[in-house]
Amino acid sequence: MNALELRAALALASVYVLRMLGLFMVMPVLAVAAMDYPDYSPLLVGLAVGGYGLTQAALQIPMGMMSDKWGRKPVILLGLSVFAIGSFVAANADTMAWMIVGRILQGAGAIAGAIMALATDVSRESQRAKVLAIIGIAIGFSFYIAVIVGPLIANRFGLSGVFAVTGLLAILCIPLVKWVVPNSEPLSSGETLPQKGQLGQLILSKQLWRLNVSVLILHMLITLLFVQLPVTLTDFDMSLSEHWRMYLPVLGASVVGLIIMMGAARGRTPKSLLLLGAVFMGSAFFALGISSANWWLTTAAVILFFTGFNYLEANFPALVSSIAPAGQKGTAMGIYASFQFFGAFLGGMISGVVTDVWSPNTAYMVGAASTLLWLYIISGIKEVSRVxxxxxxxxxxxxxxxxxxxxxxxxxxxxxxxxxxxxxxxxxxxxxxxxxxxxxxxxxxxx
Structure with missing residues (x-):
């Protein structure tokens, strides 16, 4: 990469890290910290955790298309501003209802597609994969940091402090985008951003719909887990400031599991490992559902969950890229992202409703049961070579x-x-x- 491409890659990766850090920090703390609100209920917690996914799903494709018309930077700056406003609304909320409004506003800053398109615009074709890889690694890195740091900030400054930090991080992204990321003319491309005329064909694609529904279930399950797990950890007399003691070794062990699975794949994406990842996640939910009061079983289940999640999260996008027709990758990925974010909303809703009506253990068992349908869907995916x-x-x-x-x-x-x-x-x-x-x-x- 030349100096311009390296600058673009690091700046855009920093924008992604700062923005996603704020989103991810909320997930492991909201279910516990929200108990202090006067209108607390499991249903409203589910809406608050997954609420951002609804607007993300609705606006992901339109904002990507807008960046072709208005330019990448204006759309990214608009999205960051809306995200920051939503963060400050949630930080100042004194009820769950206002917090949900803030979360929905956060989701309205749907700029993932525009950021990836800008990265494409400012890099040569021969170096594009490296630029996008740096951004992808940054996203994964931000998740691990946020899950550990989020509970520590919440313990010291409360949930409002987490949202305030989230808003400040979004504001810090604005000068990065405006003055550090290189300027470039948008290159309208079906390989980069969604194209309106391709939507119908790709939504109905025999293989792509299986991957779209799969990522919906994947993010439904991780959202469901983060609505329930923090409360489960409090049953072990762990305060929020101590939750990192669970997350740090669990995430470390799951990374080892991911490396083993990637090694077994040998550069391919065999269906057997996709099914194994889903089995890991389903087994984890089943174990949590039957005995969430056992510390060692809970720890083993969460390691199993994140091993499966990490593998599938890394490989589903590669499969979409391989299956999507030439010149239509941008549309395929836009649809995929919309299903992904809607899954987060669905996970929050299902978790909240089931916990409100029945119990947290029932919510875990719903997660386990959903993987049975998921296994059937994955079994229909055809193995393809990386392209x-x-x-x-x-x-x-x-x-x-x-x-x-x-x-x-x-x-x-x-x-x-x-x-x-x-x-x-x-x-x-x-x-x-x-x-x-x-x-x-x-x-x-x-x-």
Whole structure:
């Protein structure tokens, strides 16, 4: 990477870390700290934990499209401002109802797609994967830090302090985006952002719908866990300031489990390991449901849960990228993200309703039962090889020339799919490890 790309990668990764740190810090503390509010109820806790997911799901695709029209930075700055306002509303809330309003406003700052698109705009194609990898690592890193730090801040400053820190972190992102991240003209691309005309086709895709529903269930389960687990830990006479003693070793052990599973995969994504990840998570919920009062069983169950979660969270996006047609990855990922955030909302709702009507143990068992349906859905996913995506510039040919060029490109070793983008004079190729770039360029050059 050159200096400009490295600056962009580190700045955008910092924006993601600061923003996601604020979101993640709330998850392990809200269910316990919210008990001090006069209108506390398990249902309202579920809405508060998952509420941001509803607006995230609704606005993820529209805001990505808006960044094509208005520019990346204006949309990102708008999203950060709305997120900060929501954080301060929640910080000053004296009732659960107002906290939920703040959480919904936080979700309205749906800028994930615009950030990824900006990272694409300011990086060369040959270095793009490295830039996006740095951002991806930063997101995972922020989760581990937040789960440990969140309870410590809540113990010292209360839940309002967690939200206030969240708002301040969002404000710190604004100068980073405005003055540190390089400027660039938006490059409208079906590989980067959602395209309206592709939505219907990809929502109904025989393979992609399974991954979309899978990520919905995945995030439904982690939200359900974080509504219940902090309360479970208080049953062991652990104050919020002591919860890190559970989370730190659990997350460390789950990372070891993830490394073992990734090693067994050998660079592929075998269906057997996807099913194993779901079994791990379902078994964890079942163990918590039958005996959440046993410390060692609870610890083992949470390690099992995060091992499965980490593996699936890392591999589902790669599968979406591999299955999505050439030139339509942006739309596929936008739909995927919307299902992901709606899953968070659904997890909060289900957990709150079940706990309100029945009991926390019943909520755990609902999580376990949902994995049975999930296993059926995953079993229908076809194993695919990891693929790369290549964009090449081509003068806009007419329909006849496009057909001829497509036929010729499909004869090039390693080319799996070909899609033209007439707006940007580009051709998108989905290729495997046998791709011969020199032959592909030789085919395109005469056009």
């Amino acid at each position: 790369k995506r290549v964009m090449m510039n081509v003068e806009n040919p007419d329909a006849s020339a496009q057909n001829t060029l497509k036929e010729q490109l499909l004869t090039v070793p390693g080319v799996l799919e070909v899609t033209f983008n007439t707006q940007s004079d580009a051709v998108y190729l989905k290729v495997d490890r046998d791709f011969d770039a020199i032959k592909a360029r030789a085919v395109i050059r005469p056009i």
